[in-house]
Amino acid sequence: MSTQPTVSEHTSAAASGATTGEVLFASAAASTGPRHVEVPTAYDGILLAGFGGPEGQEDVIPFLRNVTRGRGIPDERLEEVAHHYRHFGGVSPINEHNRELKAALEAELAARGIDLPVYWGNRNWAPYLNEAVEQAEAAGDRTLIAIATSAYSSFSSCRQYREDFARVLTETGLGGTVTIDKVRPFFDHPAFVHTFIEGVRDAVATLTADGVATSAIRVLFSTHSIPTVDATRSGPSFLELGEHGAYEAQHLAVAEVVMAAQEVEGVAWNLVYQSRSGPPTQPWLEPDINDLIETLPGEGVEAVVIVPLGFVSDHMEVMWDLDEEATESAAEHGLRSIRTPTPGIDPTYVTGLVDLVLERVNGTPAAQRPAVTELGPWFDVCRPGCCENIRAGFKPAAAGVVP
């Protein structure tokens, strides 16, 4: 049994290892040990963990303060971002998306006869994760499996959710009672990739029907830029995934799969980045989508297909940075543009999220877990130091393995 992780169902960060918080899978000691919990786990409920967003003008600044606490985002950047929210009445649609996603998950679970309640809480705005975890505990649901609304590995897209779980268990005093595990980063789950394959197919079909040559179409896979130091440290350190770590490797692998699934040949593509913040002196992943667009007319490109590969719903980064800014950049350079859909509450995606929970409930062997890239299926339990933020320093994280 020494190579098989044992699920310690009712222990918690605080109870079994307060010094590190990396505690939930007590026997998976080796850093290169098993990726998957192939032992059935009797979960009591699902924790849907969102980012959170403001729902009125008066929420905007307090929300931005929550997001940027301790992260050195310059004031000018905050004002700029506040303006994006103000433009839409101070409302991000992200909370509404998560209300809809919760309802869709509940409907899918009911249709499949699965008795698991869904508790929804956000990292940065009400309803907060604290309330969701307290509600679950009050209902007697103590062994939780989290679905974060984020598909890739990195500090911002995986670890920060895990750190917030650990923080919430401490703040609520429920660390000895409640356990929070997390489904694997699902970037290469076919149910997530599906929306992007279809989106590119439809956009390219529209353009070619209008007489645009395939060689004049460029597909731009866009994701959130992150500091290069975060990218390098994304994923477990023992995997050799290049200078920009698991974060970039995962996006590149998914983009390749999306393009390989296209029937039309001869369409070129790039991975591009958006929504950069932080001080200008700090290197972030590039190229920025707007900078790349500028170069395209010189290469004979007439139309861009903008694919929001890094995002699960049409929230502010999509509505502003892609649908306003990148769309405008394309128009300024005489390019036609089509932005493809995010997964949202697409039934295939919702079914896939339930499948991700069930593979943990059933302890499904790795070989039977769906994954469309060579990189996956990704880890159920993050290794110590996985996606750590050396800018902010060490914080305990739930849903990981013992060092």
Ligand SMILES: CC1=C(CCC(=O)O)c2cc3nc(cc4[nH]c(cc5[nH]c(cc1n2)c(C)c5CCC(=O)O)c(CCC(=O)O)c4C)C(CCC(=O)O)=C3C
């Ligand atoms: C990888 C990634 C995702 C995708 C994964 C995921 O979805 O979780 C994501 C999502 C989101 N980011 C969001 C909003 C913001 N992110 C910010 C700041 C930052 N994001 C970062 C990265 C990411 N962010 C980083 C490295 C920073 C700098 C802070 C730091 O150094 O760690 C800031 C501060 C101002 C600014 O800097 O822009 C805001 C307001 C919203 C809500 C949108 C809405 O309200 O509709 C969503 C879904």
Ligand SMILES: [Fe+2]
């Ligand atoms: Fe962000």
